[in-house]
Amino acid sequence: MNREALGKVLSLSCVENYFLGYFQERFDVRPLYAESFVPFREVMTAFLNEGVSYENYPLVRLQETSEKLGLTEHRYSEKFHYQKNKLNLIRVNREFFNRSKLLPWRADHYIAIEKVKDGYAYWNNYPLSEGRMSENRTNEIYDGAYLIFQEKGEFSEHKYRELCALQYARIANQSVDEVRITEEKLVDLRDALLVLKVLRKRITAWLAFEADNKRFDGDLSFQIHTEKLIQLYERILVEIQLQIVRKKSDIGKINEKLLQLCEQERLWGKAIQMRRG
Amino acid sequence: MGQGNSNAEGIMDIFRNVEEVIIDAVGGDSITAELELKTDIGLDSLSLVAVIVGLEEKFGIEFDESDLDPSKIIRVQDLVELVGKYV
Numbered sequence: 001m002n003r004e005a006l007g008k009v010l011s012l013s014c015v016e017n018y019f020l021g022y023f024q025e026r027f028d029v030r031p032l033y034a035e036s037f038v039p040f041r042e043v044m045t046a047f048l049n050e051g052v053s054y055e056n057y058p059l060v061r062l063q064e065t066s067e068k069l070g071l072t073e074h075r076y077s078e079k080f081h082y083q084k085n086k087l088n089l090i091r092v093n094r095e096f097f098n099r100s101k102l103l104p105w106r107a108d109h110y111i112a113i114e115k116v117k118d119g120y121a122y123w124n125n126y127p128l129s130e131g132r133m134s135e136n137r138t139n140e141i142y143d144g145a146y147l148i149f150q151e152k153g154e155f156s157e158h159k160y161r162e163l164c165a166l167q168y169a170r171i172a173n174q175s176v177d178e179v180r181i182t183e184e185k186l187v188d189l190r191d192a193l194l195v196l197k198v199l200r201k202r203i204t205a206w207l208a209f210e211a212d213n214k215r216f217d218g219d220l221s222f223q224i225h226t227e228k229l230i231q232l233y234e235r236i237l238v239e240i241q242l243q244i245v246r247k248k249s250d251i252g253k254i255n256e257k258l259l260q261l262c263e264q265e266r267l268w269g270k271a272i273q274m275r276r277g
Numbered sequence: 278m279g280q281g282n283s284n285a286e287g288i289m290d291i292f293r294n295v296e297e298v299i300i301d302a303v304g305g306d307s308i309t310a311e312l313e314l315k316t317d318i319g320l321d322s323l324s325l326v327a328v329i330v331g332l333e334e335k336f337g338i339e340f341d342e343s344d345l346d347p348s349k350i351i352r353v354q355d356l357v358e359l360v361g362k363y364v
Contacts, residue, residue, distance in 0.1 A: 007316040127303050128319025194322070234322060234347040241326035242345070 001025070001112060001123055003130045010202045012195060015089060016062050017125040018112040019149060022087040023072065026151055030209035031069060034163040035060045036202035039174045040265050043199075047192035048181065054191040059199075063149065065163070070154035080146045082120075088113050090138075091145035096124075110147065113138070164210070171203075172273050176265045180255050189254070190240045197233035200268075204230070207272065217275040225271045229264045236261060291360045295353060298331035310354040322347060332356065338363040 001021050009024065010033070011017035020029055038059070046052040066072045082088055089110040096111070113120040119134040133141075181189050204226050211218035236257045243249045296308050302324055314320040320328060325347065333339055344359060 004316055007319050126319070129304070190323075197322075231346075231348050237322040238326055238345055238347050239342065241323050242329070242342075245326055245330045 001114070003123060003128060006123060006125050007128050010198055010205065011062075011125070012057075012059060012198050013061065014110050014125050015147065018087060018089055018110070018123065019063050019066070019072075021123070021125075022112065022149070023066075023151070027071065027153075028209065029062075030205045031155075031160050032062045032065050032071070033202040033206035033209075034069075034160060034167055035065045036062075036199050036206065037167050037170050038196075038199055039170065040176045040196065040262070041174075043192050043196050044177075044179050044189075047188045047195075048179070048185055053188075054194060057195055059195075068156075068163070069159055070152055070156045072149050073152045074147060074149045077146045077148075078144050080142055082113070082115055083148050083150075084115070085150075087149040089147040089149075090141075091143040092141045093143040096141040108143075108145070110145075164215075167206075168272075168276060171269055174265075174269050176262045176269070178262050179258050181251065181258070183249050183251050186240060186244060186249060186251075186254070189258075190237060190244065193233055193237050193240070197230065197237065200226075200229060200233065203272075215276075216272075219275070222271050222275055225264075225268050229261075229268050232257070232261050232264050287364075288357065288361065291364065292353075292357050294335055295332065295356050295360060298328055298335055299353070299356075302327045302331060308353055310352065310357060312353050313351055314353065314356070315351075318353075325350065328356070332360055336360060336364050 001018070005024065006017055006021045009017055009020035011020055020032075023029055036059075043057075046057060052058075063072065063074060067074070080090060089112050091108055091110050096109075109126075112123045114122075116132065119132055120138050121130070121132050123130045179189075207216050207218055207222075210216035236254070239257065240254060243254070292310060299308060299318060299320075300306070303319060305318075308318065312318055314325060314328075329340060329345065338360075340359065340363065344362070350356060350359065
């Protein structure tokens with residue numbers, strides 16, 4: 001596990017972050033994205049109309065997909081008992097953040113730890129940091145929840161193909177309704193787009209895996225489609241956040257960019273359908 | 278020669294201020310110009326905006342939207358150059 005890797009992985013929670021950071025050094029994690037497609041409209045409706053927020057959006061977590069595929073298994077305990085050669089995560093209390101200026105999105109936050117001489121090395125995905133702490137400090141910040149993940153290595157090709165078939169069907173059936181928002185929905189829109197951006201990056205990685213296995217034609221023109229889509233997500237997110245922070249909203253501009261995004265989503269979905277092997 | 282020194286000092290001054298704003302946003306002790314904002318420092322789209330607004334306040338400027346393309350603001354150095362365009 002290393003800090004740089006944690007800043008790059010496609011996670012939507014702290015547990016997913018360490019999970020990917022740790023297991024990507026052990027196996028190809030791209031099949032784990034076989035359940036990562038959620039239609040644009042579904043995410044928008046959840047955030048804009050159903051009061052869902054970034055920290056509680058009900059996605060299938062990568063660690064769940066990993067277990068379905070037979071790649072890993074996990075154990076949860078309230079008692080902390082470090083296990084060698086496994087991914088060890090501990091939930092931390094507020095004491096852990098007393099020297100930090102940023103707080104995580106969720107109240108229940110985990111860090112990854114590894115036993116070293118005189119204590120533990122730790123990695124924290126938000127704010128991105130790593131360090132060492134003594135046994136005493138570890139006990140001080142421990143919040144009574146302990147997760148251990150280990151490699152199982154029994155990849156089920158059959159299950160994977162089943163999940164892929166469902167995912168390709170969901171992509172083919174996606175219809176992208178144009179979205180228009182009002183000022184009071186700006187934060188909800190931002191959160192929806194944050195989730196969608198990561199999900200679309202995951203689909204891109206999954207399709208690259210499919211292309212490597214000759215089941216998808218990930219040619220240059222498809223890569224350009226994808227890059228355009230992701231850049232549009234990034235640009236609109238920065239624009240929204242600037243408007244929120246500057247307290248100067250221009251909903252017309254955001255709605256205009258949303259129209260472009262919907263169009264790009266449609267084109268991207270079509271491009272995937274056309275290239276399926 | 279004098280002009281060159283003064284430019285270099287100006288850039289160093291901007292860098293120190295950028296460093297201060299980033300540390301203020303995400304913590305830490307020190308940074309270098311080559312560090313990547315996302316992967317090395319851990320700035321996502323949202324904390325990047327916090328840094329951008331912090332720089333605007335510090336330098337009394339307002340960046341034009343066309344200059345704030347996240348695909349072009351990759352390293353600390355890019356932020357230094359961005360501020361340099363305005364001051």
